[in-house]
Amino acid sequence: MEHGKQIKIPATYMRGGTSKGVFFNLVDLPMEAQQAGSERDRLLLRVVGSPDPYAKHTDGMGGATSSTSKVVIVSKSERADHDVDYLFGQVSIDSPFVDWSGNCGNLSAAVGPFAIHSGLVDKDKIPHNGIAEVRVWQANISKTIVIHVPVHEGEVQELGDFELDGVTFPAAEIRVDFEDPADGDGAMFPTGNITDVLEVPLLGELEVTLINAGIPTIFVDASAIGYLGTELQGDINRDEDALARFESIRAYGAVKMGLIDSIEQAASRQHTPKVAFVAPAKSYQASSGKSVDESEIDVLVRALSMGQLHHAMMGTAAVAIASAAAVPGTIVNRASGGGEREAVTFGHPSGTLKVGAKAQMCENSWKIEKAIMSRSARILMEGWVRVPKHATS
Known part of the structure; x- marks a missing residue:
């Protein structure tokens, strides 16, 4: 042979x-x-x-x-x-x-x-x-x-x-600048709205922010789906029913964003969009055992990637977080305390991260000139x- x-x-x-x-x-x-x-x-x-x-x-x-x-x-x-x-x-x-x-x-x-x-x-x-x-x-x-x-x-x-x-x-x-991180046609909010309502089986109506900045992302309030925002990987990834619900949110959000034509197509597009849930700042213990104090952060964010809760935060999702936080009225902005902001520090399962973005209204739509974060x-x-x-x- x-x-x-x-x-x-x-x-x-x-x-x-x-x-x-x-x-x-x-x-x-x-x-x-x-x-x-x-x-x-x-x-x-x-x-x-x-x-x-x-x-x-x-x-x-x-x-x-x-x-x-x-x-x-x-x-x-x-x-x-x-x-x-x-x-x-x-x-x-x-x-x-x-x-x-x-x-x-x-x-x-x-x-x-x-x-x-x-x-x-x-x-x-x-x-x-x-x-x-x-x-x-x-x-x-x-x-x-x-x-x-x-x-x-x-x-x-x-x-x-x-x-x-x-x-x-x-x-x-290493500083990384993402220039004009919104979708290629400039539609940071693909539906034209800073919040939308998704009808998701078994979950009902969910208020979401659908944003395409850094990477297409669906943001939902943690309390609306039964979470605190302090969850770690084990709390989500060992729960098959929870993962199925998040995948359902992702699929229905992808259709709403115009990324796919039908729910069935979501299976062949696992990388995008992402799903993230947010909550107001509160103290928690990170996966390393490190204590994160409420005073250190503006908001809590947990995000899923390829069907699993991410151990920290995807860089492109961090851009989406910064961009959404900069626009008054989005779910991320409201959880962060509201108002105008050019930077946000969020808590994720491994600790904290600060990202920056400045939003401006141009011709009746929001635009981010540049999002900035540090990596190594x-x-x-x-x-x-x-x-x-x-x-x-």
Whole structure:
């Protein structure tokens, strides 16, 4: 019996924010995987180790969670005023598909360092000491992200004293600017309303804020669905009925947002939209055992990703939180205390995070010029990833 051979592909395993994934330079991929399509998806599924009915990713580079089953493809940009193009894939754990419908805000922070390490940024843009601005075209959502990468003696500075809840060790701070983070046509609120009513089976009528900033997100008041807003992963992820209810909210919200045409299509679009529930600030104990005092935060937010409560907060969802908090009358804004604001500190299962966004009314619709947050990133391993040759054809 002919078993074939493995091939090796240059790859870098990186942490970005509270996520990690496998990074590729586009030109290093096999020719058949350099274009979008089934060949690329089949290769990346095998790299990560999906689909895995055991949900462990033992035979791949994935970590069997929504935060660690990710791939990134970066290439030199031909667009004016951009250094690189960045494509993000959310790899399903137990199903054979890669979701390309949205961005990962956490891994966005790692794209700048990866681009510099890979020689994709012109050397004259990299200071000997200082901050390198890497302008990134986010190909999934057609948006510009500016990543401010610290440089020391001509090299990316990865280590530092910046602490990020949800990440064990400190590192160098990387500021990430999401320019005009709303939907491509400028519709931050796809229905035109800052709040809507969703009719969801078994839950009835739910008031929600549907927003497309950073990533399409459905916000609901925690008390309306029987929660406090202080829940941790175990409180939600061990409850199959609760997960089914959240998936129902997600599916009906996706239809309302115009992202899908029917409820049945939600199963093939797991990455977007996200569902998050919010509550006014109150003290709680984070998953690490750290105490978060009510005085430290403006609002509580818990969000689900790929059908599970996230251990911290997705970076793109943080952009959605900042954007919604900045608009008076949204569910997030009301839970945050109301009024106008340009920054919000929210409590999540791993701790706290501060994000900034300034909203303005333009031609009868709300617009966010830029959302800002700080993350960190670090190379964990670099070299080659090996996959069976048949995975590439």
